[in-house]
Amino acid sequence: MFNDDLISFPGNLNLFGNIIDGLCLGSDIIALRSKAYTSREIKKVADNQKVFYRVFTVFFVPLF
Secondary structure (H helix, E strand, O other): OOOHHHHHOHHHHHHHHHHHHHHHOOOHHHHHHOOOOOOOOOOOOOHHHHHHHHHHHHHHHHHO
16 A cells, blocks of 8 residues: 555645645645646547557457
8 A cells, every 4th residue: 555656646645745734734735735737638649549449449348
């Protein structure tokens, strides 16, 4: 449960910071931290990947 992957993810660091601030300082500081912008962009998928995923979902998933 407590490995480096859990702590190194930026969203989890914000969560842990809000937990500590909520327990120690109150909810006023949480409102300030939650206004930070988080970029959640979806990567562009190449045309050949789109074809692969379409073929996979149409033909292979029903076979499974």
